[in-house]
Every structure is written in C-alpha cells, then in structure tokens.
Amino acid sequence: MEREIYLDNAATTKALPEVTAAVVDALENTYANPSSLHRFGLKSEKILNNSRKIITDYLGVKTKEIIFTSGGTESNNLAIRGITNSYKNRGKHLITSPIEHSSVAELFNVLATEGWQIDTVNVDHGGHVDLDHLRSLITDKTLLVSIMQVNNELGTIQPIKEIAELIESINPLIFFHVDGVQAFGKIYSNLSQWPVDLYSISGHKIHGPKGIGALYVKEGTNLKPLIYGGGQESKLRSGTENVPGIAGLGEAVKKLTRFSKEITADRYLAQQKEYLLESLQQIEEVVINSPTAGAPHIINFSIPGIKGETMLHALERQGIYISTGSACSSKKKGSRIINACGLSQARSESALRVSLNKNITDSDLDYFIKTLKKQIDFLKLF
Numbered sequence: 518m519e520r521e522i523y524l525d526n527a528a529t530t531k532a533l534p535e536v537t538a539a540v541v542d543a544l545e546n547t548y549a550n551p552s553s554l555h556r557f558g559l560k561s562e563k564i565l566n567n568s569r570k571i572i573t574d575y576l577g578v579k580t581k582e583i584i585f586t587s588g589g590t591e592s593n594n595l596a597i598r599g600i601t602n603s604y605k606n607r608g609k610h611l612i613t614s615p616i617e618h619s620s621v622a623e624l625f626n627v628l629a630t631e632g633w634q635i636d637t638v639n640v641d642h643g644g645h646v647d648l649d650h651l652r653s654l655i656t657d658k659t660l661l662v663s664i665m666q667v668n669n670e671l672g673t674i675q676p677i678k679e680i681a682e683l684i685e686s687i688n689p690l691i692f693f694h695v696d697g698v699q700a701f702g703k704i705y706s707n708l709s710q711w712p713v714d715l716y717s718i719s720g721h722k723i724h725g726p727k728g729i730g731a732l733y734v735k736e737g738t739n740l741k742p743l744i745y746g747g748g749q750e751s752k753l754r755s756g757t758e759n760v761p762g763i764a765g766l767g768e769a770v771k772k773l774t775r776f777s778k779e780i781t782a783d784r785y786l787a788q789q790k791e792y793l794l795e796s797l798q799q800i801e802e803v804v805i806n807s808p809t810a811g812a813p814h815i816i817n818f819s820i821p822g823i824k825g826e827t828m829l830h831a832l833e834r835q836g837i838y839i840s841t842g843s844a845c846s847s848k849k850k851g852s853r854i855i856n857a858c859g860l861s862q863a864r865s866e867s868a869l870r871v872s873l874n875k876n877i878t879d880s881d882l883d884y885f886i887k888t889l890k891k892q893i894d895f896l897k898l899f
C-alpha cells in the first residue's frame with residue numbers, strides 16, 4: 518500500500534504519546550484504589566484531583582462540577598436520565614433536536630415509551646436548529662432541553678449561547694443539557710458565562726483514552742445517579758474510578774488549544790478543512806452536505822449514485838480510512854442525520870464523512886483527493 522491516511526477522527530482519535538505514557542504510568546505505578554486511606558491510595562486520588570483541575574480550568578467551572586464517567590454515551594445518559602428521574606414532578610415535557618447522537622436519540626425514544634412528551638425542534642438543511650420553533654415548543658411543563666453543540670456527522674455548530682439564553686429568558690428552571698463531545702477542544706465554549714446546566718465530553722475524541730469522559734453538572738443541579746454503590750464522584754457515579762483513563766484524559770485536555778472569543782476554532786484544523794473543501798468543490802460529482810460555517814474537523818459530502826459504503830471500501834483498499842456517517846450508525850441504511858435535515862435519499866445513501874486531526878498534511882489531503890477522483894471514475898462505470 519502506497520500510504521495509509523486516517524481521516525476518521527470524529528469516530529475516534531489516536532492517543533497522544535503523552536496520554537499513553539500517563540495511562541501506563543498509572544497502571545504500573547499508581548494502581549491503588551483512590552478511596553483507600555493509605556498513602557498509596559492518596560497518590561491515586563491525587564491523579565483524580567489533578568485531572569479534574571485541568572478539565573475545570575479548561576472549561577472555566579468549579580472542580581466539584583465535573584463528574585468522571587465512562588465516556589460521552591454515559592455522560593449523556595446520566596445528564597438526561599439524571600434530570601428526568603429527579604425532577605419528574607416538575608413537568609413531563611422534553612425538547613431535543615432530530616440530529617442528536619444515538620446516545621441521546623435512543624434514550625429519548627425510551628423516555629417516550631415511559632410517558633414523557635417529547636418535541637423535536639426543526640432544523641434546516643445544514644442541521645441548524647430553528648430558534649423561533651424552539652421558542653414556540655417551550656411550555657410550562659418543559660423540564661429539559663438537550664441539544665448538541667457540534668453534530669458528529671455534518672459538523673454543524675449550534676448557537677449554544679443563544680439557545681441557553683433563550684431558554685433561560687423563558688423559564689430559568691428549565692435544564693439545558695449540551696452534548697459537547699464533538700465540540701470540546703475544537704471550538705470556543707464558555708460554560709462559566711453561558712447558562713448551560715449539563716455538558717458532556719469524551720476522552721477518545723481528543724486524543725485521550727477510550728472509555729473515559731466527564732459530565733459537567735452545574736452546582737445546585739440535583740441529578741439522580743444511574744449507578745449505585747460506593748458513592749464515588751459525589752455519589753453520582755459509583756464504582757472504583759478509572760484512574761489510568763482519568764490520568765490520560767487530563768493529559769489530553771492539557772494539550773488542547775485554548776480559545777478566546779477572538780479565536781473561535783482550532784486554526785490549523787480550520788485551514789486544513791478549507792483546503793480540503795476547495796479541492797472537493799472542484800470535483801464535479803461531489804455535493805457538500807456540511808454547512809459553510811461548521812466545526813473545523815468535519816466535512817460531509819455525497820457522490821449521488823455511488824453508495825457511501827461502496828466508496829468507503831474502495832478508499833480503504835487504497836489505505837484511506839473515512840466514514841459513511843457516525844461510526845455507531847454505519848450499519849444502518851442511509852444517514853438518519855442527513856434524512857432529518859431534509860436532504861435527498863440519494864445524498865443520504867452516498868454520504869461520506871472526512872474528519873481531520875492536526876497531523877494531517879496538505880500532501881495527505883492531495884493524496885486523498887487524487888484517490889477519490891480515481892475511484893469516482895472507476896465506480897461510475899458500474
């Protein structure tokens with residue numbers, strides 16, 4: 518194989534060497550239970566405290582507001598179930614978007630069967646939520662709104678600050694959960710200034726370990742846990758903490774770019790994306806699905822007439838790894854997300870997602886484009 522290029526970083530990323538070193542070090546040297554009262558246990562506890570501090574500094578929140586979980590899926594479940602279990606007497610109405618990750622969408626499907634009334638806010642062709650529609654959906658029975666910050670298939674960025682302020686202006690008692698898994702470390706977020714109550718992150722999307730994540734729970738929010746036991750993580754997530762994972766997560770967060778209002782997205786990724794987009798737009802058969810001002814690491818496009826999966830495997834044979842959509846839904850027909858945005862079935866079935874990381878060079882992208890063109894010409898013949 519001429520070369521191998523991994524362009525599936527929204528599915529998962531390779532751990533940084535510093536992350537691997539931190540994980541191995543914790544496994545080998547800091548293996549005591551962080552709840553143990555001896556000196557060795559305290560050393561493990563220190564790892565938890567350090568990583569928690571790194572994350573809270575990055576997000577601008579308090580240390581007690583970060584709960585370690587097994588990843589984005591658990592964080593989303595803990596946030597939504599935690600609120601619905603705890604506050605069900607306040608009202609049984611929930612609002613979400615039709616393009617949420619399956620860890621949110623499937624949970625809402627279950628909640629619907631349990632008697633919760635669920636409304637879905639309209640989105641445009643690029644997946645942006647309609648704020649007027651959202652306003653019209655909120656009632657005095659609304660308990661929680663859950664909307665992701667960056668969509669994992671299209672890269673659509675939702676205006677989280679505006680949404681949070683809109684919800685707060687109507688009823689400050691409504692909880693607002695944000696799945697920040699694809700946004701964290703890629704675009705500007707300010708949890709200390711935005712009225713967001715719950716925010717999910719995941720380690721393996723930011724060159725950290727798999728199976729580790731966190732949930733920001735704003736002080737005063739009374740969640741019911743999903744898991745009962747030893748009462749770790751402020752009684753919200755029982756079970757001996759994943760110390761190596763937490764060490765690695767802290768290391769990964771340390772390496773993230775810091776954003777200010779002026780720097781709204783990772784500049785290197787944004788440049789690479791721009792370069793890729795310009796090249797893709799020169800291929801006649803390609804239709805871009807991602808909205809113009811999307812996240813800097815995700816580009817979604819279609820080649821109507823060529824099934825996404827067919828192209829994925831054709832590229833794979835040339836050493837290029839991309840995705841047809843989200844890794845979790847890649848076995849299903851077409852893309853649920855692209856369908857929800859009202860794009861055609863032909864576009865949905867041929868959708869491909871390229872997702873970048875900071876090691877990808879112009880030369881990698883040139884190779885990708887050259888190979889893609891060749892495969893289009895070849896597959897068009899069938």
Ligand SMILES: Cc1ncc(COP(=O)(O)O)c(C=O)c1O
Pocket residue numbers: 527528587588589590591593618620665667668669696698699719720721728729730843845
């Ligand atoms: C937007 C979004 N939310 C949640 C998740 C789930 O995260 P994890 O794989 O850590 O459970 C993912 C991962 O694909 C994601 O992209």
